[in-house]
Amino acid sequence: MNEKLKELDRNREDSTDQFLTTNQGLRVSDDQNSLKAGSRGPTLLEDFILREKITHFDHERIPERVVHARGVAAHGIFEAYDSNTDLSRAHFLQPGVKTPVFTRFSTVAGSRGSTDLARDVRGFAVKFYTEEGVFDLVGNNMPVFFIQDAIKFPDLIHAVKPEPNNEIPQAASAHDTFWDFISVTPESMHMIMWVMSDRAIPRSLRMMEGFGVHTFRLINKEGKARFVKFHWKPMLGVHSVVWDEAQLISGRDPDFHRRDLWDAIENGDFAEWELGVQVVEEEDEHKFDFDLLDSTKLIPEELVPVVPLGKMTLNRNPDNYFAETEQVAFHLGHLVPGIDFTNDPLLQGRLFSYTDTQLKRLGGPNFHEIPINRSVAPVHNNQRDGHMRQEINKGQTSYSPNKIAGGCPFQAGQDMSGFTSYAERVDGQKIRERSESFVDHYNQAKLFWNSQSDTEKTHIVKALRFELGKVKMEDIRKRMLVQLVQVDQTLANLVAQGLGLDLPSSKDVQLNLGVPADADPAKYQSKPARDDVGSSQALSIESHPGKQGIKTRQVAVLAADGVKAADLKAMKDALTAEGAMVKLIAPRLGMLKPDSGEAMKIDGSLQTEASVLYDAVYVPGGKASADALLQESDAIRFVREAFQHCKPIAASGEGVELLKTTASSGAEKLLESDGVVTSTETGGSDLPEKFIKAMKQHRFWSREKSLV
Numbered sequence: 033m034n035e036k037l038k039e040l041d042r043n044r045e046d047s048t049d050q051f052l053t054t055n056q057g058l059r060v061s062d063d064q065n066s067l068k069a070g071s072r073g074p075t076l077l078e079d080f081i082l083r084e085k086i087t088h089f090d091h092e093r094i095p096e097r098v099v100h101a102r103g104v105a106a107h108g109i110f111e112a113y114d115s116n117t118d119l120s121r122a123h124f125l126q127p128g129v130k131t132p133v134f135t136r137f138s139t140v141a142g143s144r145g146s147t148d149l150a151r152d153v154r155g156f157a158v159k160f161y162t163e164e165g166v167f168d169l170v171g172n173n174m175p176v177f178f179i180q181d182a183i184k185f186p187d188l189i190h191a192v193k194p195e196p197n198n199e200i201p202q203a204a205s206a207h208d209t210f211w212d213f214i215s216v217t218p219e220s221m222h223m224i225m226w227v228m229s230d231r232a233i234p235r236s237l238r239m240m241e242g243f244g245v246h247t248f249r250l251i252n253k254e255g256k257a258r259f260v261k262f263h264w265k266p267m268l269g270v271h272s273v274v275w276d277e278a279q280l281i282s283g284r285d286p287d288f289h290r291r292d293l294w295d296a297i298e299n300g301d302f303a304e305w306e307l308g309v310q311v312v313e314e315e316d317e318h319k320f321d322f323d324l325l326d327s328t329k330l331i332p333e334e335l336v337p338v339v340p341l342g343k344m345t346l347n348r349n350p351d352n353y354f355a356e357t358e359q360v361a362f363h364l365g366h367l368v369p370g371i372d373f374t375n376d377p378l379l380q381g382r383l384f385s386y387t388d389t390q391l392k393r394l395g396g397p398n399f400h401e402i403p404i405n406r407s408v409a410p411v412h413n414n415q416r417d418g419h420m421r422q423e424i425n426k427g428q429t430s431y432s433p434n435k436i437a438g439g440c441p442f443q444a445g446q447d448m449s450g451f452t453s454y455a456e457r458v459d460g461q462k463i464r465e466r467s468e469s470f471v472d473h474y475n476q477a478k479l480f481w482n483s484q485s486d487t488e489k490t491h492i493v494k495a496l497r498f499e500l501g502k503v504k505m506e507d508i509r510k511r512m513l514v515q516l517v518q519v520d521q522t523l524a525n526l527v528a529q530g531l532g533l534d535l536p537s538s539k540d541v542q543l544n545l546g547v548p549a550d551a552d553p554a555k556y557q558s559k560p561a562r563d564d565v566g567s568s569q570a571l572s573i574e575s576h577p578g579k580q581g582i583k584t585r586q587v588a589v590l591a592a593d594g595v596k597a598a599d600l601k602a603m604k605d606a607l608t609a610e611g612a613m614v615k616l617i618a619p620r621l622g623m624l625k626p627d628s629g630e631a632m633k634i635d636g637s638l639q640t641e642a643s644v645l646y647d648a649v650y651v652p653g654g655k656a657s658a659d660a661l662l663q664e665s666d667a668i669r670f671v672r673e674a675f676q677h678c679k680p681i682a683a684s685g686e687g688v689e690l691l692k693t694t695a696s697s698g699a700e701k702l703l704e705s706d707g708v709v710t711s712t713e714t715g716g717s718d719l720p721e722k723f724i725k726a727m728k729q730h731r732f733w734s735r736e737k738s739l740v
């Protein structure tokens with residue numbers, strides 16, 4: 033058990049074998065009937081037990097987060113690697129140091145009760161409980177952001193949230209106000225490419241990257257500072273679902289990601305990421321064709337590789353959602369010696385927003401005393417009082433300097449882990465202006481587009497057709513086409529075709545409405561993307577390393593009574609050996625009678641399950657089983673959907689008949705499709721091996737119509 037978990041024990045409550053009491057510890061003999069004047073008479077005001085219970089209930093809710101309201105979190109540990117000691121003096125980055133963490137993932141736009149599978153950015157916030165105090169790395173699963181300056185954040189969020197007159201739509205960017213804002217905010221185009229890509233619909237929170245987004249500084253023991261960008265790389269690789277699937281999952285299981293993380297941890301399949309940094313020497317600050325302080329830009333990994341610093345393992349689910357996941361309070365300003373900020377104007381504004389929002393959300397200045405937020409490093413200062421103060425500060429003084437308390441608490445020098453801000457030289461006029469080095473909005477959007485495979489490009493085009501198709505005002509669609517033309521002609525063309533619109537003829541259109549009243553608009557107008565921006569492999573999911581394994585992948589086995597036990601066993605054994613999770617799904621719940629051997633427990637019925645909740649499907653042999661499934665439209669839909677979503681499918685013996693029935697354009701064509709593996713023989717068959725090989729590929733995009 034790590035330090036933080038031990039410390040949390042102070043606040044854990046367990047009612048096992050205990051009496052029911054009031055909040056004052058009074059044992060209650062009847063918690064089900066209120067105190068009345070006669071058994072049919074009015075309830076008495078005197079009933080303090082009723083009043084306490086109802087009052088507490090009435091006050092149970094706190095404001096949800098204004099953004100990132102829907103989230104899920106887990107405890108874990110971060111272990112620093114033995115390398116790179118020279119980069120930062122932060123204690124938690126020193127070789128072999130293990131630090132407790134609490135990590136919260138989230139969607140951005142939706143309310144607390146919205147679906148996990150919204151097309152959206154995912155928050156990736158990690159709280160490190162270090163020996164030198166709390167360090168929060170509050171990032172996203174995309175390395176860039178929509179806007180360059182924090183002052184625009186309320187506008188961005190107002191545009192994407194449900195529209196204010198009717199509060200529609202929930203957890204969706206596919207509506208007029210969002211695209212209206214984007215169509216006149218060209219700096220968002222790079223981020224738009226990411227949000228329209230499959231990165232916005234992850235298969236699992238365990239299978240997505242994380243990024244600190246801004247450029248930060250690491251400072252070593254000698255005081256040498258370097259610029260860095262933080263990266264989290266998932267050990268399971270990066271995987272996504274397809275958009276049709278995402279929409280279906282939102283109905284079948286809106287808690288899909290939350291459940292996936294919870295179940296994996298409960299099963300002992302701990303989620304792991306490697307933390308790395310791209311390092312830029314101070315003297316190289318201006319050697320790029322973009323500004324390191326601009327959060328709409330990334331540093332291509334071909335230019336600056338990611339250096340690994342350590343590994344995070346999430347290995348324990350919270351005990352209580354509200355106490356931990358809801359009350360955890362992240363803030364970029366939770367910093368430790370050895371790490372510091374840059375002047376990125378998005379970062380600088382965030383430094384104000386996070387504490388401010390916790391004051392509202394958690395109700396006062398003592399939110400750092402809530403158990404999940406408490407530092408494991410001791411806290412001593414002269415801050416006092418406030419709502420719900422927990423700490424009982426001893427002594428006569430609460431100010432400094434003082435003599436009465438011998439000057440305590442003392443200030444700490446750098447040699448005692450005292451924090452000092454990096455002494456960056458700053459010199460400038462006080463001015464509300466965007467640096468000219470920020471005025472390039474399309475080159476990296478094009479870099480992203482160029483880096484995608486044809487399948488990934490097709491998905492981006494389809495996403496834009498969907499999103500803009502939901503927009504009602506045609507002039508917004510047209511303005512978006514003008515934006516897309518600045519990025520790439522083919523992309524814009526394909527989107528225009530889907531919208532039934534003509535492509536705008538000129539690239540030279542003034543599009544940026546975010547220009548100050550007295551400024552020269554030309555100074556704020558980005559040029560269209562250059563033709564020679566090239567590509568970067570790291571930006572494509574398909575070329576991402578780590579695709580090999582099928583560990584924790586969910587496989588549905590469709591069967592009914594009479595299923596061939598030998599088929600099922602061979603497949604299950606092979607898949608389980610590779611770490612996949614096999615679920616037996618039948619027309620009904622209970623026990624399944626195979627053609628031989630013992631009855632088997634059914635994990636789910638065709639009514640409770642759906643193909644979108646699984647990564648792959650297998651239909652074993654056995655005539656009675658296959659005949660029974662052929663009578664079930666849900667079984668046919670199960671396989672058909674898995675095929676449409678390009679998933680691996682296997683069948684053996686009579687199970688192949690079910691596959692044939694699901695074919696929309698010829699049974700033979702279906703059986704020959706990539707990722708469909710079948711076998712007529714039982715025992716000694718190499719079907720499990722072939723199926724595992726197919727599953728390692730994740731999806732078979734040749735089944736999908738390419739638009740590019």
Ligand code: HDD
Binds near residue numbers: 103172387
């Ligand atoms: Fe933010 C929450 C990530 C820009 C203001 N943000 C929040 C969370 C994440 C991020 C992961 C959820 C933390 C949790 O799980 O509790 N935010 C980002 C990233 C950004 C970003 C990666 C850009 C690089 N955010 C941003 C700006 C502002 C905010 C520019 C305001 C000026 N963010 C907030 C907030 C939230 C928040 C209002 C809502 C709940 C909270 O802070 O605790 O303060």
